[in-house]
Amino acid sequence: MKILLILALGILLSSPAQADPRDDIIAGFKAQGAGDANLANGQKMYSTTYGSGKPDTPKCTTCHGATPQQGGQTRTGKAIDPMAVSRTENRFTDKKMVDKWFRRNCKGVIGRECTAQEKVDFLTFLASQ
Numbered sequence: 001m002k003i004l005l006i007l008a009l010g011i012l013l014s015s016p017a018q019a020d021p022r023d024d025i026i027a028g029f030k031a032q033g034a035g036d037a038n039l040a041n042g043q044k045m046y047s048t049t050y051g052s053g054k055p056d057t058p059k060c061t062t063c064h065g066a067t068p069q070q071g072g073q074t075r076t077g078k079a080i081d082p083m084a085v086s087r088t089e090n091r092f093t094d095k096k097m098v099d100k101w102f103r104r105n106c107k108g109v110i111g112r113e114c115t116a117q118e119k120v121d122f123l124t125f126l127a128s129q
């Protein structure tokens with residue numbers, strides 16, 4: 001019995017660490033031509049006033065929190081959880097969501113889709129927060 005328990009514990013401890021779904025999403029953007037993440041650029045994107053998209057959404061923080069650690073709200077007042085992964089654990093773990101919102105929000109704020117590099121920068125910056 002004791003031996004079985006030790007065996008079971010051994011298997012548990014030796015199983016590989018859980019894969020981070022964000023790694024796959026980032027790998028996908030790299031396959032589209034992005035290089036390593038530039039955290040400073042990701043941080044800049046988060047708070048830059050672009051003004052080249054829709055007039056009522058000049059920056060990401062029009063809806064997202066003033067800092068990544070703070071929550072935000074949609075134009076209609078619906079709460080948005082903080083973007084920092086340390087605050088909202090499941091951020092950027094669903095590729096469909098990531099693609100959908102990058103497409104919609106980059107167009108709305110910047111007036112064009114974000115590049116694969118910008119997506120890696122933005123996502124990696126927020127994963128570090």
Ligand code: HEC
Pocket residue numbers: 057059060061062063064074075080081090091092093094097098101102105106108109110122
């Ligand atoms: C008009 C409001 C609004 C603006 C402006 C906005 N967002 Fe968002 N964003 C949302 C909403 C709503 C969601 C979905 C709710 C959620 O994820 O909590 C979201 C989600 C996202 C997600 C997916 C998060 C995840 O966990 O998968 C990404 C990526 C994103 N936004 C990027 C951006 C970027 C980059 C900008 C600026 C260029 C931006 N957003 C500006 C409203 C906005």
